[in-house]
Amino acid sequence: MDQRVVESYKLAKEMYAQHGIDVDAALEQLANIKVSIHCWQGDDVQGFLFKDESLSGGIAVTGSYPGRARTADELRQDLEQALSLIPGKHKVNLHAIYADTDEQIDLDQLEPKHFASWVEWAKEQGLGLDFNPTCFSHPKADDGFTLSHPDEGIRKFWIDHCKASRTIAEYFGKETGQTCVTNFWVPDGYKDIPVDRLAPRQRLKQSLDEIFAQPIDPQYNIDAVESKLFGIGSESYVVGSHEFYMGYAIANNKALCLDAGHFHPTEVISNKISSVLMYIDQLLLHVSRPVRWDSDHVVIMDDELLDIARELVRGKLLDRTHIGLDFFDGSINHVAAWVIGTRNTIKALLRAMLEPVDQLREAELNKDYTSRLAITEEFKSYPFGAVWDYYCATAGVPVREDWLKQVKAYEQDVLLKRV
């Protein structure tokens, strides 16, 4: 290992120790945190089942950076490349449209066997798998409704797809030995002001009740539900609102998914974590970055990311939180997007672990808000970067921006050859 990395680390460790912070213990804790890396950044949310369907559901990918994965093998190859540049052992989050099969199969007919290659790969790589039914980019979702659809036949199709998804998730959990988190998000909503807000919500509740009627051992699968304020084409009303799913999760013992881009533009999920975890057992995060709207930009080291990490660390809530990523930027190298967003998420957790929380809490309780602000601000320039570099070096991944060289080489050798 580069001796400068080791020396900087030692100096940093001493500085943190002066505030009672055990850096080695923080790194040990960090190494046990798994981030769920979303497969859909790798191919602009296209999937492999319906090559001719364009992305729908009120979400959008912009950009046409070359080299996106076209097959499951390519996607796995790209994920391996990204994972080789990210410290720690993590999970990969699949959507149903990423089934790896030659069969012409519809979503309601999916079975574990259609994901066998993913499971085999995950086992080889020592990765966990998470899952999502895909209730969009399909002709039966063209009018913007799925699980709350007024047509019984269409609603049943989506219920059957979600049931099939839970069976697949259970299989993931059994095979990998790591609990699969299955996230349910549906785009259902109206562009303009509806007359009846209640009936679609009653139908969505009924559908969810049917989907979850089959018990699954939580050792293998846990279900999460994800709300949204608005989407493109559902600006006036989304059936699965925050209140709807918060209530549903509490009443039915489900995990709640908070996506950073799914609320009012000035509303932040960091301020929701401590509230929702008072009433629900487990949380799923979709760490994302809204820029003026739910634009799903790559996660950067901004105030909100750090605040999310602080909430989890300070409240000792990491054990009850599944950290997933959700962004899709088609304007930059797809592998780099994963690396940037995931490294930032892990780095933010480290930064949060390297704060003098006890000291700050004491200042707060003593109404010494001057010290609270002063210390918080000074710690923003404490040498967390030296600790991060050491962590990357000991984990066998590139230090600082060195990873970019590898991504550029991969782009030349692999991605640009995909024509």
Ligand SMILES: C[C@H](O)[C@H](O)[C@@H](O)C(=O)CO
């Ligand atoms: C593709 C994902 O399931 C999707 O992004 C969903 O989680 C979401 O956030 C929709 O806005």
Ligand SMILES: [Mn+2]
């Ligand atoms: Mn999301």
